[in-house]
Amino acid sequence: MDLQIRNNLKVWGEGPSTLIFSHGFGCDQTMWSYLFKRFTHRFRVVMYDLVGSGNSNLTEYSREKYATLDGYARDLNEIVDRYAENPVILVGHSVSAMIGVLADRASPGRINAHVMIGPSPCYIDSDEYVGGFKSDDIQSLLDTLDSNYLGWSSSMAPAIMGAPGQPALSDELTNSFCRTDPDIAKQFARVTFLSDNRKDVHGLATPTLILQSSEDLIAPVVVGEYLNAVMPNSQLKLLENVGHCPHMSVPALCGAAMDSFLSPWVTEYVE
Template identity: 80%
Template sequence: MDLQRRNNVTVRGEGPSTLIFSHGFGCDQTMWNYLFTHFTSRFRVVLYDLVGAGNSSLEAYTREKYLSLNGYARDLNEIVDAYAEGPVILVGHSVSAMIGALADRMAPGRIAAHVMIGPSPCYIDSDDYVGGFTSEDIQSLLDTLDSNYLGWSSNMAPAIMGAPGQPALSEELTNSFCRTHPEIAKHFARVTFMSDNRKDVTGLATPTLILQSTDDLIAPVVVGEYLHAVMPNSQLTLVDNVGHCPHMSAPSACSAAMDAFLCTWMPKHAG
């Protein structure tokens, strides 16, 4: 199966470098519509849907391949090889930030930089780490998903989105959750929330911008601080925002932070 059909790949804009946008759980590439257009006059922009989401090919989905995030990382590297031109910057929201880190580990040197929006390498607290949830919290979440995915989506989307002054965004996220195949979403949720990628991000030397909302139910600020501490070439920028999707609810702040970051290491191309 060709990659365009498998991942519903879309290419916009032109420039000497490529920005690849990778969405989070329950979303698809349309969630980037508030942000990506800012970059199309200066960059080649590649958008895609994770297999099982959006308009990707459901025929390409197997539980065996996507039993861990590694399957999605291999897909991402194939998209990089097929569609990217020049230096590659991965823009990953939530779980896709970790998919990007895994892709980087699999093909060292191919990815020039990361922009991680609301990333978390591990959601579960441990003795020496704060992820924001107890193991009981995560198991309860997964049990609720298994028993009533659509109900969970309707109840949780507004809390995940935040943005209390922009109710249309909560509705957009709810609709995105509801478009995702329920059985695939349940499996992907388990893969996402049970993953522990702390070893994968520790010492990752690729220049990285960590963008965190100041108030995020899913990825609290302490998680961004952890990532900044263990990734030697990272910088942490806090966006004054409530919710897990600042690329939707605060796109101007996100684009400004990305512009500043891009200018620090590729001034010839960032404009």
């Protein structure tokens, strides 16, 4: 299997450690364009498209394999084994943060750190846990997506992006959603929004930076606080930002927070 073709994988830069960037639902690796070049002079940077997204090889998509996030986690571990040079830090946006957790759990010690941007282990409120959505809200969202994917994309992308002063970013996310195969997107949405990874994050000891927007429709601050409480080596950084994609709307803030967190894995920094 050619992973480079399967996942449209690209390697940039060089350095003593590897950063692997993994995108969120409805996106592809181009969404990292506002951020990743900051790191290519001091890290080996690996970017890829989840199978079914972007310019990945759609013939590799299997509804059975990707019926849970575990299929994506297996892909990620294959990429780590083939293309990463130690130490390895995963940078995951949204659902990819949980894909990174599953990859970590499946191969303990292989991943040295996580940077989670807008992560959520569970989107649905239950008992004392607040995920930001009621079960009926998620089901309504998925029903709308099933019946009118393009309409859903056009209305939801601007709300997800936020960044009211940067309308071009909303257009970029809308176009990304609309480029995604609707049938694949519908299944991935169900896998994403119905997943519950609270048991997987609980007690995860890998050093983790949680980057959370101060206002986020998809992953409210309380979710970041939950993750920070249950992962013993985590730190939570709130970013003054409206929206679920701070790596696009406030990349300088994201980059500065990452610089501080990543300093133990950099032996030489050239400004």
